[in-house]
Amino acid sequence: MGKNKISKSDPTVFGTSENTETLRWNSGELFLLDQTKLPLVVVEEKQESVEQVWHSIKQLKVRGAPAIGVAAAYGLLIGIREQTALNLKEFLWEIENKAAYLESARPTAVNLKWALIRMLECSKTYSGNDSRGLFKQLEEEAILIHEEDVQLCQRIGVNGVSLIKEGMGVLTHCNAGALATTGIGTATAPMYLAHENGVQFCVYADETRPLLQGARLTSWELNKAGLDVTLLTDNMVAHIMSQDLIDLVITGTDRVAANGDVANKIGTHGVAVLARHFGIPFYVACPYSTIDLNTGEGKDIVIEEREAEEVLNFGKRRTTPEEMKVRNPAFDVTPHELVTGLITEKGIIRAPFAENLLKEYL
């Protein structure tokens, strides 16, 4: 298999569709689907170095909190695989060094830190004295993190599927789908299971500027799986809700604070306010790997501010005058008061969130 494998997603592109998995660990090599090129081009990139993994995360080639976590775990292996000749002490230092480096890629999604901490703690439990043996133990841990992520998505799907009833319109934001995880997604998990169960419902995906994860990723993966999906611009949500077309909102999240405040892709807070205004339940699909009990409330979550170019352009086409000031917060915080429930792998957690999150996760 060549380093870069071009695949066809649409008949209008080229070749035949091959691997569309978010990421793959195969014979000690890490392959990441380049999500910046979707939906017109489906291509994965073999990650040759930990620097490449860092850039893949930073540039959103791989994105979505769970996917970032799994990618980082494997990325750490990439960063240390050439160092197994070091003695154990020096090897452990390399592991910490590379983990800290990977963690610096993006600040908001807690899964990144969570996965790296798991890898670090795993390294501390190693009882041997051979760096190659420690590498193997870490590889097993990364694979465990990966497999667990798949299961977390499945369980979120099972716990949320009954929310989706016949004839409903379900709104989602950004991409919290298969592309954001290594399984069937978080927000999309109940959708995929309901669809498998033969429930007829519509999904509305808002396109999610500036990087259009809703248009390019969500509409692509849901459409490919045969779900009924309609694309909206972000500003259409109130109108569509006012027409009684939306019965349920499910989004993903990048970090849930101890009080239930939810950090997610910019625009989520607005969707939650609108859902409350129109009397529509607003659920957040959330594996435990995205819950951060060390962060008390939403205002303590670091909101990544990204480059102005993402707003000033659309694709690569400039839409604004030179020297235009912009804001580009990539996330916002939805206060827990606007959240109907968190769909977790343990079940649906409802208010009071501080109490119930502690009860389930401490």
Place this chain on the structure above:
Amino acid sequence: MGKNKISKSDPTVFGTSENTETLRWNSGELFLLDQTKLPLVVVEEKQESVEQVWHSIKQLKVRGAPAIGVAAAYGLLIGIREQTALNLKEFLWEIENKAAYLESARPTAVNLKWALIRMLECSKTYSGNDSRGLFKQLEEEAILIHEEDVQLCQRIGVNGVSLIKEGMGVLTHCNAGALATTGIGTATAPMYLAHENGVQFCVYADETRPLLQGARLTSWELNKAGLDVTLLTDNMVAHIMSQDLIDLVITGTDRVAANGDVANKIGTHGVAVLARHFGIPFYVACPYSTIDLNTGEGKDIVIEEREAEEVLNFGKRRTTPEEMKVRNPAFDVTPHELVTGLITEKGIIRAPFAENLLKEYL
């Protein structure tokens, strides 16, 4: 002056900046700035036929309710100027025919119909028997409609300027600026006057997908005039409001119903709900030419649904999979309960709107 005059708006384009007026009537010729090309290219187009004017309106080369009205009045002249050899009865029939044709260009903005009805009623008051004389009378009426529009903007500015106080953040949506009118705009009128008066304040413009009037038009004209403007994606509004950066919202409108319900660019309803949620006053700048007492309430207003391509692409670049379903309502309706006040040429009209609109305008 050549038929198409290319001008430079940015140093990065070409030539030197010349005419940037929304429209011009000069020696019996109508010139419309092609707003689909802004901000990167500033070019006006001489309207050779009434069909060209219809297409200019349909394709949003000229847009903004007041500008559409004035353009239609002049467009009617273009449509009949070759027919002045007809006898009066046949000429009147031509006038009605061309007016009906122009009215069909777009359904939502009431100014289009309003301006054409004014021209028709003017034609009925003609006391001569010479078609050329009627043409001249109609030309004077079109010029009157144009000059009045300039004055309406100015008076809206004067009536709204005191809303903008030192240090405020003012949010606007779409483009209700000079480019949407033949004067200093409607929503922007108080902003331009406050700026002239030396008030220091910031404007936040949300880009307004799908056609990006906020990014391409509002940010361009405000920036050119030296105002402090920051561009947002539409989905950032809740977050920016939650950071206490917005003290006031002013938008334009395409049609205000008798009960005060406001039809405006898609996304306005959402902004109004968010403003209400965050306790921010929400004003709508509205000349009488946009008030439609014949329409009882918002649900009676026809919402134009435009081509899917506008959502599926941006500037000719495809961002979504083939065969993706979209919605593209170009407007939404903000219920009067969410409106703090209508800034009109007569003053600020507040609730109860049905009663107060009748009082001012019947």
